[in-house]
Amino acid sequence: MIYTKDLSKSYSGTTVLNIEELSIPKGQSFGLVGNNGAGKTTYFSLLLDLIKPSTGKITSNEVIVDQSEGWKPFTSAFIDESFLIGYLTPEEYFYFIGDLRGQNKADVDKLTANFEDFFNGEIIGKKKYLRDLSKGNQKKAGIVAALIGNPEVIILDEPFANLDPTTQIRLKQILKDLAEKQGVTILVSSHDLMHVTDVCERIVVLEKGNIVKDLETNPTTLKELEAHFASNMVSQEEE
Amino acid sequence: MIKHFINLEWKQYFRSSYWQKSIVINILLIFFALYFVGIFLFMGAFLFKIIGKATPDEDPFLVVNNYIFYWFIGDVLMRFFLQKLPVMSVKPLLTLPIKRSTIVNFVLGKSALNFFNFLPLFAIIPFSISLLKNGYASSLVLTWLAAMVMIILIINFLNFIVEAFSAETELSFLPVIALVGVLFGLDYFNILPMRSLVGDGLIYIANNPVFILIPLGILAIVYVYNFKILKEKLFLDSSLKSKVAEVKVADLSWTNRFGDIAPFMQLDLKLIWRNKRTKSMTMLLIIGVLYGLFFYPQPMYREMEFMFAFIGIFSTGFFLINFGQFIPAWDSSYYKMLMSQNIKYEQYLRSKFILMIMSVVILFVLGIPYVYFGWKILIAHFAAAIYNIGVNSHVILWGGSFNRKKIDLDKKAAFNYQGTGAVQWLIGIPLMLVPMGLFALINWLLGFEIAIATLIVLGVSGIILHKKLMRFITQKYLDSKYKMIDAFSQDN
Numbered sequence: 117m118i119y120t121k122d123l124s125k126s127y128s129g130t131t132v133l134n135i136e137e138l139s140i141p142k143g144q145s146f147g148l149v150g151n152n153g154a155g156k157t158t159y160f161s162l163l164l165d166l167i168k169p170s171t172g173k174i175t176s177n178e179v180i181v182d183q184s185e186g187w188k189p190f191t192s193a194f195i196d197e198s199f200l201i202g203y204l205t206p207e208e209y210f211y212f213i214g215d216l217r218g219q220n221k222a223d224v225d226k227l228t229a230n231f232e233d234f235f236n237g238e239i240i241g242k243k244k245y246l247r248d249l250s251k252g253n254q255k256k257a258g259i260v261a262a263l264i265g266n267p268e269v270i271i272l273d274e275p276f277a278n279l280d281p282t283t284q285i286r287l288k289q290i291l292k293d294l295a296e297k298q299g300v301t302i303l304v305s306s307h308d309l310m311h312v313t314d315v316c317e318r319i320v321v322l323e324k325g326n327i328v329k330d331l332e333t334n335p336t337t338l339k340e341l342e343a344h345f346a347s348n349m350v351s352q353e354e355e
Numbered sequence: 356m357i358k359h360f361i362n363l364e365w366k367q368y369f370r371s372s373y374w375q376k377s378i379v380i381n382i383l384l385i386f387f388a389l390y391f392v393g394i395f396l397f398m399g400a401f402l403f404k405i406i407g408k409a410t411p412d413e414d415p416f417l418v419v420n421n422y423i424f425y426w427f428i429g430d431v432l433m434r435f436f437l438q439k440l441p442v443m444s445v446k447p448l449l450t451l452p453i454k455r456s457t458i459v460n461f462v463l464g465k466s467a468l469n470f471f472n473f474l475p476l477f478a479i480i481p482f483s484i485s486l487l488k489n490g491y492a493s494s495l496v497l498t499w500l501a502a503m504v505m506i507i508l509i510i511n512f513l514n515f516i517v518e519a520f521s522a523e524t525e526l527s528f529l530p531v532i533a534l535v536g537v538l539f540g541l542d543y544f545n546i547l548p549m550r551s552l553v554g555d556g557l558i559y560i561a562n563n564p565v566f567i568l569i570p571l572g573i574l575a576i577v578y579v580y581n582f583k584i585l586k587e588k589l590f591l592d593s594s595l596k597s598k599v600a601e602v603k604v605a606d607l608s609w610t611n612r613f614g615d616i617a618p619f620m621q622l623d624l625k626l627i628w629r630n631k632r633t634k635s636m637t638m639l640l641i642i643g644v645l646y647g648l649f650f651y652p653q654p655m656y657r658e659m660e661f662m663f664a665f666i667g668i669f670s671t672g673f674f675l676i677n678f679g680q681f682i683p684a685w686d687s688s689y690y691k692m693l694m695s696q697n698i699k700y701e702q703y704l705r706s707k708f709i710l711m712i713m714s715v716v717i718l719f720v721l722g723i724p725y726v727y728f729g730w731k732i733l734i735a736h737f738a739a740a741i742y743n744i745g746v747n748s749h750v751i752l753w754g755g756s757f758n759r760k761k762i763d764l765d766k767k768a769a770f771n772y773q774g775t776g777a778v779q780w781l782i783g784i785p786l787m788l789v790p791m792g793l794f795a796l797i798n799w800l801l802g803f804e805i806a807i808a809t810l811i812v813l814g815v816s817g818i819i820l821h822k823k824l825m826r827f828i829t830q831k832y833l834d835s836k837y838k839m840i841d842a843f844s845q846d847n
Contacts, residue, residue, distance in 0.1 A: 164695040168837050188697040198844065199692035201622070203629040203764060215618035216696045245629070 117142040117301050118163070118269065122172035124325075125158055133158045133325040135172075140303070140318075142268070145295035147316030147333075148305040149341065151348075154322040156305040157195065160273050163303070164193055176269065189217070193271035194258040202247030206239045206257045209246060210264060217265030224264060231260050234286050251278045259287065263294070270294065271303045276311045284311065291315050309345070313338045323348075360461045388470060392477050399481030403489065416486060420554035424542065427510065427553065428535050430475075434514040435531040438471050449589070459585045463578065466515070472507050479503050499561040505570040512577040519584050615699075619706035626685055627678075630764040633685070636677050640714075643673025644721045651728040660803055661795035663732050664810065667739025668787050670722055672747055674714035676786055679751035682707050683832070687761040687843035694840060701829045708748055708825070715743045731803065738810035739790070745817025747786050749824045756831040759842035 120138040124131055133155035140146050148156045161167045163174055165181045179186040193199070201209055207228075214224035228240065238253050239260075246254060255278050262270055275291075276284050292315060294300040306312045312319055313333055321329035321344060329344060331337050406415040448458060479500060486496045521530045542549035560566045605628070610620040627633040647666050650656040669676075678685075682704075686693060693703070719740040726733040790810060798806035817824070832839075 164691075166691055166694060166837075166840050185697075188695070191695070193695055195691065198689055199695075201689045201692075203625060204622075208625070212618055212622060213696070216698055218697075 117144075117177060118303075119175045120172070121175070123159075123162065123169055123174060124171045125155075125162060125167065126170045131170075131325055133162070133322075135159070135327060138320070138327065140301060142301055143295060143299040144318055145291065145302040145316045146304070147312035147319040148303065148322060149307070149309060149312055149319060150305075150322035151345075153324070155325040156322055157273055158325075159322070160193070160195060160271050160303070160305065163271060164191070164195070187269075190268040191271070192217075192262040192265065192267035192269070193273075194255075194262040194275070195271070195273045197251070197254055197258070199258055199261075200246045200254055203245055205243065205245060206249075207241075209257065210261055213261045213264050217267075219265050227264060228260060231290075234260070234283065234290065236283070252280060252283070255279060256283065263290075267300065269301045269303070273305050274307070275304060276306055276308050288315050309338060309341045313341065357457075357461060360458075364465070391474060395474055395477035396481060399478035400485065402478070402482050403485040416491065417554070417558065419482070420557045421550060422554075423506075423557060424538075424550045424553040426475075427506070428538055430471075430507075430510050431514060431517070432531065432535055434471055434510065435517060438469060438511075438514060455586055455589050456582075459582055459589060462585065463512070463581055466511060467508060469511065472511055475503070475507055494564060495561045498564040498567055499557065501567055502557055502560050502570050505567075505574050509570065509574050509577055512574070512581050515581050516577065516584070613706075613709065616702045616706040616709070619703055620710065623685075623706055623710055626764075632762065632764055633678075637674075640674055640718070643670050643718055646670040646673070647722065647725050647728075647732070651725060651732065657728060660731065660735070660806075661791065661798050663735030664739055664794035664798075664806070665787060665791040667722075667732075667736035668743060668747070668790050671715050671718045671736060671740040672743040672786070673718060675711040675743055675748060675751060678714070679707075679711055679748070679755065681758065681762060682752060682755035683839070684755075684758045684760055684762045684843070685764070688764060690843045691840055694836060700832055701825060704752060704825065704829060704832065708752060711748050711751075712744050715740050715748075734807055735794075738807045738814070741814030742790050742810045742817075743814070745814030745821075746790070749817055749821075749828065750786060753828050753831060756828065756835055759838065761843045761845065 118138075118140040120135050122137075123133065123135045125133040132153075148159065150156055158167070162169055163176070163181065165185075165187075168182060173183075174181045176187040177190065181187050201212070204212065210224050210228055211221055214220065219227075228235075232240075235256060239249075239257055246257060249257065255275070259272060259275055262272065272291075275287060279287065288311065291302055291304065295302050295317070302315075304312065304315060317333050319329075319331045319333060319337060319341065320327055321331075321341070329341075331340065402419065403415050406413075406418050410418060449455075483496050483500050486499075487493060517531050517534060538549060541547040556569075560569065605624075607621045607624055610617045610624070613620055627637055646669055650662060650666055656662050683690065719736060722736055723733065725736065790813075794806045794810060797809050
């Protein structure tokens with residue numbers, strides 16, 4: 117589904133991302149972990165053609181993302197709050213995204229009705245603008261908006277941050293269902309090792325822009341990841 | 356502490372992407388500044404002689420003082436539209452061990468260094484020198500000079516008080532118009548002779564240096580008042596507690612007839628109606644409609660046919676210019692999202708285009724009553740409207756592809772009163788000067804009818820070429836996509 121080849125991004129000489137080859141098959145739930153500055157958001161931004169790659173390319177479903185816009189109809193994302201339109205209500209925002217993705221109001225209503233639990237009664241019908249919602253509620257709205265229009269690829273940057281524990285658990289269930297039952301390719305980044313191992317079948321560790329680990333998730337993965345980041349800490353202290 | 360602040364300011368200014376990417380505009384601004392400095396220097400140096408020649412019987416010093424009231428009003432007006440309270444991002448400083456009063460004093464002190472405060476000095480100082488040369492007592496001249504400096508600073512701080520009022524009440528420019536109108540009215544209708552009051556007062560102070568304490572006292576009062584307003588706003592909770600606005604839902608289903616661009620039009624209309632920044636801009640439409648009334652009632656302007664085209668372009672294009680110059684920066688806060696969505700850029704731009712066209716038509720229709728002042732005016736306005744639709748609309752969309760400055764729609768009012776600086780006013784000039792110059796030239800060479808026809812032909816050809824032009828403009832936007840995303844995600 118998503119194939120990355122010789123991809124690199126550098127800013128005035130400093131390479132922030134360098135991926136030789138990475139292939140994500142359709143329907144995989146893919147987790148990206150790494151410390152700050154590892155290149156997670158850079159990779160996602162490249163996937164969405166928000167920044168231009170220095171070398172190499174990403175192919176999504178046979179479409180080269182920085183050359184054609186053909187990937188847009190089947191890709192959706194929520195990177196940060198700048199994906200929200202502050203002066204709309206959540207409903208209006210959902211309808212707007214729905215319009216862009218060829219969904220009418222009824223379709224959107226049907227979809228959002230499935231997320232009543234997730235919204236916890238704080239999003240729909242509150243007559244509030246998105247800009248007036250709390251960070252956590254903004255995030256909920258943004259994540260659900262990314263699910264509108266049956267996308268085949270969903271990209272979520274740090275979806276668990278800012279969410280309360282209940283919502284985190286619900287979100288994990290939603291993401292698992294999407295990948296398992298509907299065959300959606302999900303790309304998630306997180307600092308929370310436990311959440312990623314819960315959700316993702318495959319986890320890639322980025323460090324200073326390079327892939328240092330590529331793991332199939334199994335019961336020992338969490339231990340392995342924790343060990344990796346802990347040893348990292350030691351080696352940094354030695355430096 | 357002040358040292359740190361200055362250091363921060365310096366870095367904020369020179370490290371902003373805005374400065375680095377708009378050198379041309381900065382050069383243009385410097386050019387304008389030098390131009391005004393030149394004019395003021397000239398005025399200051401020769402004012403004494405000129406007045407002496409024009410009214411040989413009167414004392415030039417008295418004459419000048421008699422007109423200072425007008426300068427006072429003009430300065431208040433100018434500053435309101437062009438000068439901003441210096442912005443400082445205070446949030447990070449609030450938790451640091453810095454006294455709030457230090458921050459406020461710094462912000463206010465910094466405002467005293469504004470260009471607008473130095474500009475009059477270029478006229479006042481040479482004028483004072485010419486006074487000394489002509490035998491006026493040095494104590495008199497120096498006291499007068501000091502009083503003038505104080506008045507400049509009083510206007511400076513008075514402006515921020517007026518701005519604070521207009522920001523709080525969402526009345527936009529009404530308070531300043533009211534203030535200036537009342538002052539002017541008092542004088543004009545002889546209720547209170549403000550002109551001679553100010554003039555005599557200044558002369559009295561100049562003759563009795565002790566009374567310099569009066570302007571000093573007024574200065575202290577406006578400063579302290581500003582200090583109070585700002586200090587109250589310097590709490591985090593005033594931004595945290597922000598009142599949650601009730602949603603106003605309007606029926607926008609009529610936009611559905613525009614087909615595939617309807618979602619964007621609805622978004623744009625909500626954008627305009629639900630954000631403070633855009634709302635106050637819409638209020639300016641009233642000025643657009645009434646603009647002709649500044650000129651047409653005076654027979655002098657009715658003789659100048661080239662003025663018709665200018666007023667026509669300006670009043671029918673008022674929304675076009677004000678809204679258009681910030682495309683696509685209006686959407687800067689969610690630009691990343693738009694770029695990752697399944698949208699056609701052309702639809703996005705066409706929605707803005709149609710909105711601007713509609714505004715031109717509405718403003719033209721509202722301006723039809725100007726026919727009272729002569730049918731030529733109506734025809735000129737019609738030609739100007741066509742020109743706006745066909746040419747200016749495309750030009751301003753094209754210009755938007757160079758926009759690299761983010762707009763904060765969510766910005767709370769504190770420390771951000773107007774957001775419109777001199778830069779944005781400059782952008783409007785080519786849009787108006789080109790058609791006006793063209794019109795004036797052809798009108799002078801070949802006559803009114805041909806000048807009108809030229810504007811209409813240009814406008815119509817723009818409309819015919821619309822599809823082609825839009826493709827070209829869309830490509831420009833696509834080309835600068837990465838640059839825009841990058842610039843819009845940076846603050847300042």
